[in-house]
Structure formats: structure tokens, C-alpha cells
Amino acid sequence: MAFLKELSLVKNNFLSGIDVLSRRAAQISAEIQQGERRSYNEVLDLSSGDLHRGGIKPITFVRQVLAACFYPALLEDDSLPLDVKQRAESLLRECDGGSVGSYTDSSGMAKVKRCVSQFITSRDGGVPSSPDNIFIKSGSQTALMIMLKLLIRSTDSCRTGVLIPVPTYASFSLALEEQGAAIIPYYLCEEQGWMLQVEELRRALQSARKTCNPAALYICNPGNPTGHIQSRKSIEEVIRFAAEEKLVILADEVYQSCVYGDNTEFYSYKKVLSEMGSTISSTVELASFHSVSKGFMGECGFRGGYVELVNIDPEVKEHASRLFSTRSCPPVVGQIALDLMTDPPKPGDPSFPTFSEEVQSIKNTICKNTGRIQEVISELPGVSCQPLKAGFFIFPSLYFPPKAIKWAEKREMEPDFLYCLHLLEETGLHARPGCEYRQREDSHHIRLFVGTRENVMEDALQRLKTFHVRFMKEFS
Amino acid sequence: MAFLKELSLVKNNFLSGIDVLSRRAAQISAEIQQGERRSYNEVLDLSSGDLHRGGIKPITFVRQVLAACFYPALLEDDSLPLDVKQRAESLLRECDGGSVGSYTDSSGMAKVKRCVSQFITSRDGGVPSSPDNIFIKSGSQTALMIMLKLLIRSTDSCRTGVLIPVPTYASFSLALEEQGAAIIPYYLCEEQGWMLQVEELRRALQSARKTCNPAALYICNPGNPTGHIQSRKSIEEVIRFAAEEKLVILADEVYQSCVYGDNTEFYSYKKVLSEMGSTISSTVELASFHSVSKGFMGECGFRGGYVELVNIDPEVKEHASRLFSTRSCPPVVGQIALDLMTDPPKPGDPSFPTFSEEVQSIKNTICKNTGRIQEVISELPGVSCQPLKAGFFIFPSLYFPPKAIKWAEKREMEPDFLYCLHLLEETGLHARPGCEYRQREDSHHIRLFVGTRENVMEDALQRLKTFHVRFMKEFS
Numbered sequence: 040m041a042f043l044k045e046l047s048l049v050k051n052n053f054l055s056g057i058d059v060l061s062r063r064a065a066q067i068s069a070e071i072q073q074g075e076r077r078s079y080n081e082v083l084d085l086s087s088g089d090l091h092r093g094g095i096k097p098i099t100f101v102r103q104v105l106a107a108c109f110y111p112a113l114l115e116d117d118s119l120p121l122d123v124k125q126r127a128e129s130l131l132r133e134c135d136g137g138s139v140g141s142y143t144d145s146s147g148m149a150k151v152k153r154c155v156s157q158f159i160t161s162r163d164g165g166v167p168s169s170p171d172n173i174f175i176k177s178g179s180q181t182a183l184m185i186m187l188k189l190l191i192r193s194t195d196s197c198r199t200g201v202l203i204p205v206p207t208y209a210s211f212s213l214a215l216e217e218q219g220a221a222i223i224p225y226y227l228c229e230e231q232g233w234m235l236q237v238e239e240l241r242r243a244l245q246s247a248r249k250t251c252n253p254a255a256l257y258i259c260n261p262g263n264p265t266g267h268i269q270s271r272k273s274i275e276e277v278i279r280f281a282a283e284e285k286l287v288i289l290a291d292e293v294y295q296s297c298v299y300g301d302n303t304e305f306y307s308y309k310k311v312l313s314e315m316g317s318t319i320s321s322t323v324e325l326a327s328f329h330s331v332s333k334g335f336m337g338e339c340g341f342r343g344g345y346v347e348l349v350n351i352d353p354e355v356k357e358h359a360s361r362l363f364s365t366r367s368c369p370p371v372v373g374q375i376a377l378d379l380m381t382d383p384p385k386p387g388d389p390s391f392p393t394f395s396e397e398v399q400s401i402k403n404t405i406c407k408n409t410g411r412i413q414e415v416i417s418e419l420p421g422v423s424c425q426p427l428k429a430g431f432f433i434f435p436s437l438y439f440p441p442k443a444i445k446w447a448e449k450r451e452m453e454p455d456f457l458y459c460l461h462l463l464e465e466t467g468l469h470a471r472p473g474c475e476y477r478q479r480e481d482s483h484h485i486r487l488f489v490g491t492r493e494n495v496m497e498d499a500l501q502r503l504k505t506f507h508v509r510f511m512k513e514f515s
Numbered sequence: 516m517a518f519l520k521e522l523s524l525v526k527n528n529f530l531s532g533i534d535v536l537s538r539r540a541a542q543i544s545a546e547i548q549q550g551e552r553r554s555y556n557e558v559l560d561l562s563s564g565d566l567h568r569g570g571i572k573p574i575t576f577v578r579q580v581l582a583a584c585f586y587p588a589l590l591e592d593d594s595l596p597l598d599v600k601q602r603a604e605s606l607l608r609e610c611d612g613g614s615v616g617s618y619t620d621s622s623g624m625a626k627v628k629r630c631v632s633q634f635i636t637s638r639d640g641g642v643p644s645s646p647d648n649i650f651i652k653s654g655s656q657t658a659l660m661i662m663l664k665l666l667i668r669s670t671d672s673c674r675t676g677v678l679i680p681v682p683t684y685a686s687f688s689l690a691l692e693e694q695g696a697a698i699i700p701y702y703l704c705e706e707q708g709w710m711l712q713v714e715e716l717r718r719a720l721q722s723a724r725k726t727c728n729p730a731a732l733y734i735c736n737p738g739n740p741t742g743h744i745q746s747r748k749s750i751e752e753v754i755r756f757a758a759e760e761k762l763v764i765l766a767d768e769v770y771q772s773c774v775y776g777d778n779t780e781f782y783s784y785k786k787v788l789s790e791m792g793s794t795i796s797s798t799v800e801l802a803s804f805h806s807v808s809k810g811f812m813g814e815c816g817f818r819g820g821y822v823e824l825v826n827i828d829p830e831v832k833e834h835a836s837r838l839f840s841t842r843s844c845p846p847v848v849g850q851i852a853l854d855l856m857t858d859p860p861k862p863g864d865p866s867f868p869t870f871s872e873e874v875q876s877i878k879n880t881i882c883k884n885t886g887r888i889q890e891v892i893s894e895l896p897g898v899s900c901q902p903l904k905a906g907f908f909i910f911p912s913l914y915f916p917p918k919a920i921k922w923a924e925k926r927e928m929e930p931d932f933l934y935c936l937h938l939l940e941e942t943g944l945h946a947r948p949g950c951e952y953r954q955r956e957d958s959h960h961i962r963l964f965v966g967t968r969e970n971v972m973e974d975a976l977q978r979l980k981t982f983h984v985r986f987m988k989e990f991s
Contacts, residue, residue: 138567
């Protein structure tokens with residue numbers, strides 16, 4: 040097969056692996072479009088957390104407001120609900136020249152920052168939030184990169200260390216490496232539902248002190264790719280640890296609205312911190328990230344996210360503010376989406392019934408999907424899975440027969456990477472291998488996105504099942 | 516005055532200067548909104564190249580296509596022209612899940628890259644361009660930053676040097692400093708219409724060789740803030756120089772469509788390079804940048820720009836491609852705007868008459884504005900100005916009386932910075948001081964944006980005139 044030629048370049052480099060898998064998926068799609076026959080008629084993409092790619096429809100309210108903002112002649116149109124027009128008008132009033140094509144302040148429009156801070160205050164049951172501490176960028180990752188820039192002093196003889204969970208998504212490790220940080224991995228406990236254990240944080244920090252200067256602790260809660268969510272008690276322990284060790288907490292909370300199950304609740308680091316007594320609550324430095332891509336709105340292509348800074352020294356904040364402002368302004372469309380995400384239609388608003396129905400339907404779909412995934416997976420040989428509590432991904436563990444391991448070793452590849460490549464090639468299902476996420480050695484996983492239309496998920500699961508059974512037979 | 520408290524922190528730091536001027540402008544606007552009385556009723560902003568902020572209306576075709584892409588129910592609407600609907604439909608077909616809310620390839624959608632490369636081929640009279648060499652990002656500056664990242668090796672004991680014109684816009688110098696590059700200034704010759712002289716490039720390079728490792732030559736053509744445009748001959752000379760000195764050319768060509776006057780034509784570096792004989796045309800490495808912000812479309816808030824790579828070694832391109840792909844995808848709205856900019860309505864299309872009328876009207880406005888600016892300026896004492904040939908800015912030279920220079924020295928500020936601050940404070944006109952652009956020592960300038968509605972420009976010029984006359988009287 041032609042794609043193996045490219046494969047021969049890959050070896051164990053998970054980065055190239057990302058390229059190879061995605062490129063191959065694109066290539067297969069193109070070949071099918073050009074009429075090439077395969078046993079499947081399209082590639083199914085469970086590789087990234089993209090609701091619309093998975094066939095979920097956008098929220099009508101969001102799209103109507105945007106259409107009116109971009110083409111204000113629609114404000115004269117009777118077909119748009121009154122609250123849509125009012126929101127569009129109020130947003131356009133905040134744009135210079137009344138146009139979404141104008142630059143905004145490089146940290147975001149004042150109106151949107153107010154909206155975000157009101158959302159945070161209300162989310163956290165009244166804990167105050169100030170627009171001055173909100174910085175909007177073209178996605179939470181961009182904001183995170185700027186915060187890393189602020190933290191990491193590459194001129195130091197001793198490198199700045201950042202504690203990161205294992206598993207964690209690849210682009211974050213990459214960003215750290217690019218900025219010259221030392222990565223300090225701490226392992227989440229899979230057996231206990233990917234729990235974050237403070238003794239493990241302590242072990243990781245201790246072992247890193249010899250080689251770098253640990254400055255920050257990165258948390259992903261709810262977790263990607265793990266689908267776990269921290270309890271209030273767990274967050275308190277982490278904050279206490281950060282206080283003792285004088286670490287800045289970088290809390291990636293982009294999946295905060297995607298929480299499933301009856302006894303599961305999202306607590307923000309900010310809220311928990313605020314209730315911990317003043318020696319801690321007024322000193323631990325925290326940056327919390329959120330995004331329009333990862334909620335039920337799922338507007339990944341708009342590019343909008345924010346960071347809120349808590350307890351950051353005013354001089355540092357001034358420096359941060361300058362770093363944020365040397366970059367061009369965030370896309371206005373992403374800012375508007377943030378406004379709509381943090382101030383959605385309320386009961387009584389004309390758009391409310393449709394809006395709440397659409398959100399509920401997306402939630403129902405994801406719940407059904409995760410149920411089906413767990414059902415199907417539980418029947419597959421050599422697969423186990425921690426329950427999905429939150430977020431967009433499920434991360435089953437694969438136990439490969441020794442023959443499969445040897446087969447991969449011979450090709451100098453990670454077994455789960457090779458598994459995903461063949462899964463893609465033979466069934467057209469694009470999932471991601473655990474080796475991309477810096478998993479524990481000798482453990483193997485795949486990451487599956489759970490936010491697709493139900494029929495897409497059913498199709499994907501049948502492909503996975505067929506492939507997996509054949510694979511295990513071949514290598515048993 | 517309260518704003519002077521803030522001023523006392525400023526001194527000669529042009530960066531803080533940017534903050535102070537912009538912050539003060541925002542503050543004054545807010546005060547006026549809150550009812551405070553001043554001799555003017557609004558701040559007029561000639562500080563940035565933002566057509567819509569200046570009251571220029573967006574291009575209808577662009578906004579209609581985008582509205583339909585955001586809210587496809589509009590495709591059923593009879594009020595939208597057929598070509599608008601067709602374009603929206605063809606763009607939505609290229610989006611995963613048919614939604615502009617999906618992620619795209621991190622270097623941009625294949626359709627848009629094809630469109631951009633066809634535009635380049637046609638612009639350059641048939642010189643081939645391949646979509647594989649196009650990388651789309653959230654603005655030309657973002658693409659430029661990534662190219663700098665590729666070029667600059669901060670681990671070298673000897674820093675990587677980049678030749679940059681003086682004057683040049685501040686954010687670029689900043690980006691270079693942030694990435695750890697050594698800045699090698701070369702001076703444009705104001706007396707000769709801001710001409711770029713190769714002997715000056717040579718002098719700059721020679722003097723820099725002792726302290727750094729010069730790797731790239733940054734060109735801004737048409738020029739910001741200078742409003743000049745290079746002749747074909749001048750470009751050839753520069754390319755020959757880059758070939759001799761083995762420098763990568765970074766050609767910032769974002770103002771390429773904004774060219775005024777009968778005998779003025781834009782030549783792209785790529786076209787000129789392609790016609791220079793194979794030892795040069797096939798070896799000189801070139802990266803050329805363009806954007807949706809800086810043409811007559813003026814959609815700064817959308818965030819869309821691209822770089823085309825020419826003669827870049829395949830392995831380096833692979834590395835570049837990886838650097839581009841570790842960042843999230845560019846905003847879909849910016850990509851769509853690029854598609855529309857590079858493939859606008861054609862004669863015969865339903866949208867063509869309105870489209871061409873709107874573009875012509877913007878051109879006429881800018882031409883009238885620049886005429887009026889030069890008229891007014893020529894009557895002001897102590898001001899001279901090179902003719903504006905292209906771009907969005909005019910950069911008049913100010914000759915301050917010795918008393919004014921001393922007044923500024925006493926305050927440890929640049930005279931043109933202090934001039935701009937008082938211009939803002941007393942008349943509400945927000946212009947930028949030459950000191951932000953690394954101007955030649957002992958020369959002073961202001962930069963004025965030329966792309967506003969005519970009545971806005973007239974108002975601005977009256978404010979400038981009144982202030983300038985009073986200022987010169989006070990210090991003569």
C-alpha cells in the first residue's frame with residue numbers, strides 16, 4: 040500500500056504520527072470522492088472534538104445573531120426573533136463604525152469581557168469577577184500559549200518546569216516544548232477513574248526539582264482525553280499543594296459545561312479557591328481558560344476563548360496585558376460567540392424555547408452515544424474503559440496480545456498507533472491512539488469523540504467492533 | 516490633568532507610548548459618553564488602518580455571503596442574489612458537516628488555498644502558484660510570526676539577524692524582539708520618496724555582521740507608515756542583493772491592492788523574481804504575505820491572511836508546515852473573506868455592479884482624502900510630506916521649533932509623541948507619532964490613516980490645522 044511508504048518515515052514519533060493519520064484520512068476521503076471503491080463510502084472522523092463535523096447542528100440563536108451582525112440589512116427582516124435583533128444591535132453598537140469588520144481592543148471588546156465576568160460570577164455563586172482580569176483571544180489555547188510565554192524564562196540557566204497530566208493532548212506538550220519549558224509529567228490514576236492524586240503531584244515535583252525550576256501546574260478539568268472530572272475535595276487538595284509549592288495553577292476548564300450523570304458537578308478552581316480561607320484564597324495564582332469550541336455551542340471554527348487571571352500580581356498582570364496586546368485582536372466572530380455563550384437566551388425570551396430544546400437535544404445525543412459506546416466496548420475482547428463523566432472524549436484501554444505487540448515492535452511503532460492506522464485504512468474510522476497523549480508506558484488506548492449524530496456513532500461503533508474482533512483474532 | 520499621572524511613567528518607551536495614547540483615547544471616549552463636556556464631541560481615530568472604523572461601509576457581497584454561510588436558512592431567501600447563494604453553498608460544501616463552526620485544516624481550507632493560488636497566478640501574469648505553498652492563518656502578522664519562528668534560532672550563540680526598514684510599524688519590531696532576533700535597521704530615504712536603496716541595505720548588513728547572523732530581509736511594499744511603493748527596478752536590485760547575501764526575503768505585501776496615481780503599479784516580489792534568470796529565480800527564498808484587513812474590503816476584525824512560500828527547501832517547508840499545524844486552524848470567517856477577496860464577483864455576475872461600484876467609491880474616497888490631506892498639510896508651517904503612492908497611511912515630517920524640542924526633552928519624551936498626546940487631548944484627534952516607527956534620530960513625524968469617510972477626514976484635518984497652528988505659535 041502506498042501509505043506505508045510514508046509510514047516508513049514515522050517510527051515512534053507521535054508528532055509525525057498525527058500528521059500521518061490525519062493526512063491519510065484526508066487522502067482516503069479524496070480518493071473516495073474521486074470514485075475509488077472501498078468497503079466503506081466515507082471516512083468517519085472521531086479524531087477531534089468537533090460537534091459540527093460529527094453532524095450536530097449549530098444553535099440557531101447563535102447563527103441568527105451572527106447573520107444579523109454581519110449583514111445588518113437583516114435587522115429589517117421579520118423572520119428573525121426580536122431578541123436576536125436586539126442582541127445584534129447591542130453588539131454592533133460596541134463595534135467601531137458599527138462593523139464587525141473593525142479591529143477591537145486586543146484583549147477583546149469591553150462588552151464581551153463584562154459578559155464573561157458576569158457569567159463567571161453567576162457560575163461560581165457570586166464570587167466576584169472583574170472584566171479587567173479577562174483576556175479574550177482566538178481560542179483558549181492561544182491564551183494558554185501567552186500565559187506560558189509569561190511564565191517561561193528561557194534565558195534562565197535552569198529551565199522553567201510545568202507539571203502536566205499524563206495522559207494529556209499532544210498540542211499542549213508541543214506548545215510547552217516550543218517555548219522551551221521542561222515538561223514534568225504527573226500520572227492520573229486510570230484504575231480510579233483517572234483520579235488526580237496529590238502524592239503523585241508531589242512525587243513528580245520532587246523528581247523534577249533536580250533538573251528544572253517548577254513554576255506552574257497545568258490541570259485539565261474535565262479531562263481530555265480522559266473524560267474524568269475532579270471532585271471538590273480533589274480540587275482543594277490540589278490548590279493546597281500549589282500553595283505549599285508556590286506554583287501557578289493553569290486550569291483548563293473548557294469542558295465545564297459538558298458534564299454527564301446525576302451525581303457529577305463541575306466546580307471551578309476559582310470558586311473552590313475563593314472558599315479556602317484568606318491565606319490561600321488571596322495568594323494562589325490562578326489562570327482559568329474557557330472556549331466557545333468545547334461547549335454545546337461547538338463553534339470551533341469561530342476561534343474564541345478567554346483566560347481569567349486570579350491573584351496575579353498587578354505588575355505581572357501589566358506585563359501579561361502587554362503580551363496580550365502585542366498580538367492582533369481576537370476574531371470578532373469568536374468574541375460574539377463568547378458573548379452569546381456566556382449570556383444565552385433566558386426563559387421568556389422569544390428564542391428561549393428553541394435554544395433550550397436544541398441544547399437539550401445535543402446533551403441527550405451525547406448521553407445516548409456514551410451509553411452505546413460503553414455497551415459496545417464492554418463486549419469487545421481486551422478492552423476496558425473508565426466511565427465517561429464529562430468532556431467530549433472517551434479513552435478505552437486496549438490490552439494487545441503479545442503477537443500484536445511484537446508486530447508493532449518490528450515496525451518500530453506504538454501498537455495503538457498501528458491499530459488506529461489499520462482501523463482507518465480498513466474501516467474508514469479515524470480515532471486517535473493513546474501514544475499521542477503521553478500515556479503510561481506499556482499501556483495502550485484509543486481516544487474516541489462522543490459528540491456525533493446518533494446514526495454516525497452507531498456506524499462508527501459497528502466499524503470499530505468488526506475491526507477489533509478481526510484484529511484480536513488475527514493476533515491471538 | 517489626571518492623564519499626566521500616567522504620562523509620568525512613560526518617558527521614551529514607545530511601547531508604553533502606544534498604551535498611553537490608545538488608553539487615553541479610550542478614556543476620553545468613555546468620558547464623553549458619560550456626559551463630560553469637551554470642545555469636541557467625539558474622538559476621531561486616524562491611528563490604525565481600519566476602514567470600517569473610519570466610517571467606510573463593508574462590501575455588500577462579502578457580508579451577504581457570510582450571512583448565508585452562518586445561517587443557511589437564508590439560502591431560501593429571495594432577497595439574496597444568486598451568485599451570493601451559489602458562493603455560500605460552494606463554501607459550505609467544503610466545511611466539515613456543512614458548518615462554518617467546524618475546524619478546518621490548520622493551514623486553511625483546500626478550496627480557499629486553491630483560490631488564493633489562482634489569484635496569485637493571475638495577478639502575476641501567469642507565474643505558477645501552488646496551493647501547497649499557501650499557508651492561511653489568522654492574519655498576515657500571525658503567518659509572519661511563524662516564519663520568524665522558523666528562521667530564528669535562539670539557541671545559537673550568535674543571534675539571528677533580520678533587516679527591517681526604518682520607519683517600520685511597532686508591532687513587527689516587537690515580534691522580532693520577543694522571538695529573540697537581532698534587529699538590523701536599514702533607513703529608507705525620505706527625501707527620495709522613502710526609496711529603498713541597496714547601498715543602505717549593504718551598509719546595514721555590513722555593520723551587523725559583527726554582532727549577529729543576518730538571515731532575512733523584511734520588506735514592506737507598499738510601505739507602512741511611509742505610503743511609498745517600489746519600482747520594478749528597485750525590487751530587482753533588492754532581490755539581487757538578497758541572492759548575493761543569501762538572505763530570505765520576507766515580503767509584506769498587504770497593501771498591494773491600494774495603489775494610487777496614474778504611473779504607479781504594484782509588482783509582486785514573486786513576479787519580479789520569476790523573471791530574473793534561473794540562477795536567481797530558482798534559488799532566492801521568498802515568503803510573501805497578504806491579508807483581508809488591508810485591501811478595500813477592510814475586514815480587520817475577521818482575521819484572515821496568508822503566506823506564500825517560494826523556493827523554500829522541501830525539508831524546511833515540511834518543518835514550516837508542522838509549525839503552522841501545531842497552531843489551531845485560522846478563523847473560518849477570515850478564510851471565507853480570503854476566498855471572496857481573491858475571487859470577487861466578475862462582470863456578468865448579479866453582484867458585480869454593486870460590488871464594483873462600492874470598491875470604486877472607496878478608492879475615490881481615499882484619493883480625495885489624500886488630495887485634501889496634502890492640500891491642508893502643505894499650508895501648515897513646519898510640515899512637509901512625501902506624496903502618498905500606495906497603502907493606507909501618510910507620514911508627514913514635522914519640524915519642531917527648538918523651544919518645542921526643549922519642552923519635550925524636559926519631560927523626557929519624544930517631541931512627536933508629546934505632540935500627538937496634546938493633539939488628542941485638545942482636539943480629540945488620535946494620530947500616531949513617528950517615534951513609534953523607529954524613525955531616524957532627530958526626525959519627527961505623525962502617521963495619519965487616509966481611509967475614512969470624507970466628512971470624517973475633513974473634520975480631522977480641521978482639528979489638526981487648528982492645533983498645529985496654535986502649537987507652532989506657542990513654541991515659536
